[in-house]
Amino acid sequence: MFKSLKRSAKGAAVPHTKATAGQPTNKMPVPEHVVIPMSMHIGAPAEPVVKKGDTVMVGTVIGKAGGFVSANIYSSVSGTVQDIAPLRMVNGAMTTAVAIKTDGAQTVDPACVPPVVTDKASLLAAVQACGLVGVGGAGFPTHVKLAANTIDTLLINAAECEPYLTTDCREMLECSDTIISGITAVMKYCEIPHCIIGIERNKPECIDLLTSLTREMKGVEVKGLPMRYPQGAEKTLVETCTGREVPQVGPSGKPGLPADVGCVIMNVTSVSTLGKFLKTGIPLVTKRVTVEGDAIARPQNIEVPIGTLYRDVIDACGGVKEGVELGKIIFGGPMMGGAAPSADFPVLKQNNGLLLFSKKAAALPEPSACIRCGRCIEACPMGLEPVVIAQDFSNKDFAALKARCVDLCVACGSCTYACPAKRPVSQTMGLAKGWYMAELRKGGK
Template sequence: MPRKQGNGGNSLFKSLKRSAKGASVPHVKATAGQPTVKMPVPEHVIIPMSMHIGAPAEPVVKKGDTVMVGTLIGKASGFVSANIHSSVSGTVQDVAPMRMVNGVMTTAVAIKTDGQQTVDPACVPPTVTDKASLLAAIQACGLVGVGGAGFPTHVKLAADTVDTLLINAAECEPYLTTDCREMLECSDTIISGIAAVMKYCNIPNCIIGIERNKPECIDQMYSLTRNMSGVSVKPLPTRYPQGAEKTLVETCTGREVPQVGPSGKAGLPADVGCIIMNVTSVSTLGKYLKTGMPLTTKRVTVEGDAIAKPQNVEVPIGTLYRDVIEACGGIKPDVELGKIIFGGPMMGGAAPSADFPVLKQNNGLLLFSKKAADLPEASACIRCGRCIDACPMGLEPVVVAEAFNNRDFDALKARCVDLCVACGSCSYACPAKRPVSQTMTLAKAWYMSELRKGGK
């Protein structure tokens, strides 16, 4: 039976559209007009077997093996999993456990590159004739949501009773411009990827959602889709988190994803007839269908006041942060590095060092000086309610914090803490500079842990 949120959160949720909530974050997109630069091949890469939601891939290579660009090195270990391919040509140095930047342990394949970038002869365009063969091709490609979530694409597209494909080109985080460059540089494969999904998955409608702060991208997509049946481009309000899936569904279609779906779990876009693909994900599919090259490289926005040459750079997956930083001129000589953030400033995480690899779903590497990275001192909560006003899910962070401090499982359940999408809008809106989003994340983690124990 669907759960109801607390009275305050529920009434507020019904009175304000998700698209009207969130935060007016600064428009910092300095690299949007710069063409993507391809970085030199690094001396070695480290490719984790867990770069997606679901079961880790199983390594299918061993120390001493020779690999090429596109060689399968990790095979999906279940339906909700993804294949992983070598991004370089060279020799496998080791297959061993590693701790990822988020603290999770996984197995990784370390490869010493030969600098040749020889392509595996097995990389040939797949034959696609229907939905089953399209999903098989996507699974073989190792495609996941490259916008950040990392959900295996073949699983998402397996849904039935879908009438609308939503292309998420909002790119609402500050600094990040990888999707913008994809639209300007690879628009042909975006279109071919969309056409393939619509045709073989029998989806009659497609809406490409782009924030209004990218007029050149809107114009480009308009011109290319003008004569495509069922495809439209929708300029979106420039308000974070416009790219959040439930916000995107509501803004583009007027449909509201239920808080609790038919399964009893959190509602999904498919519950209201929608499937969402990131614009770079659908472009990657278009490239794979044309060339047979699986997902092996990633465009990363390298930005921040500490980096010498901010730019978008195309890197082999598994490249260490430090090699990416070096390719972008290194840290400015007169700057003390204060923080490395993988992802955007709102939802990204802080890396303890530069010795971690770029993953399939990484789209940003932000380098900030110590001065810029210093956090303001938090003061007492003044109960102003701005965190509630900002939450796109209609949650009540100030009430959730109190319930979490008391370890009150029932109160957290009543306040639907599991619906938090960790967008950071609450922290951004807080005048007291409290770590609101971090508290929400901890509260959700504790609640889910207690839920899995089955004792509640």
């Protein structure tokens, strides 16, 4: 396997388009209704605990975690439950969703009181009660991650390496107090002696602010990271911040995790959300979203109730720019995000961006034949060989795909970005990984 470069030196030199970084976050007016899916996290979906006609408030639990690897879901608005019905998500998956008609009052549920935290067990209970997941994109339930033992380093992922997205940047500039209180609680109750806050160097104001705030905090340091995508990928982040290399295969025989080398990673907005919950008792019910692109009238960061439809977010940002023909809506960043078939999907806990591009900007170049230049291999932060994996997938060669570790692909898109032939390399990798995992579940050999 190609491993001549460190993970931190791989990836792609994507443009650092961060036009909204200097704009304070706006708060969206309460929409007329929200649609809140019961699956906004990795793991088992939550089970609805409300019924049609029920009155709910901000912070009312409407979905209980469906297992240990799951998360509670809360109402982001006050109003009346209109329906509980199946919903096809923007990624094509089916789930159950709770539709709520808002009353505009945004009355907070009296049950939302700050939790009492005295040790690790009560901290983990508070994290579960918050409904907290990795809001940077992965959506992994945070209490599961923090339950790991033998952790000596807390890594705060503030890289925000995707073009356009500036939600974490604004969190650092606007909510630094709850970032600090969240870090303090995790370090204290999980008995983690060391914390590194990793921030890409294109955010000097964030580096300066958090450096000044943590100067007297024992065991905490702020580290400027190279401006190279995907600097925020967890294995890349571990290597850049600590010099440790997460093994390709962990002790369990599954892909290695940061915990295998003594690290646990939290997104900077995730740890800030925990800090807010410990202070107010209000769970995760809102999301800051970067709305950007050449087709949106008023690009901005906007705080919206979770479950707000893309359509309503777009309207709150002035709608599509006059005289522009909309070509594509992307949820997330342009590298790892996906294209939405319409604007009728809800904002989830882990959605950071909503990008609107004109037909001209969204037009894809015509791909040409692969010239086997190897740039996809050089770019892959996981040391994979996309050009070879594509051939193995074409041959439906399970053994070869296993040997090439296709399951380690993190879908970062660096291979596609680096390809001079403009081939859909990342998409092919995704298909190959999906086929391999399906065959694996069937006992493939």
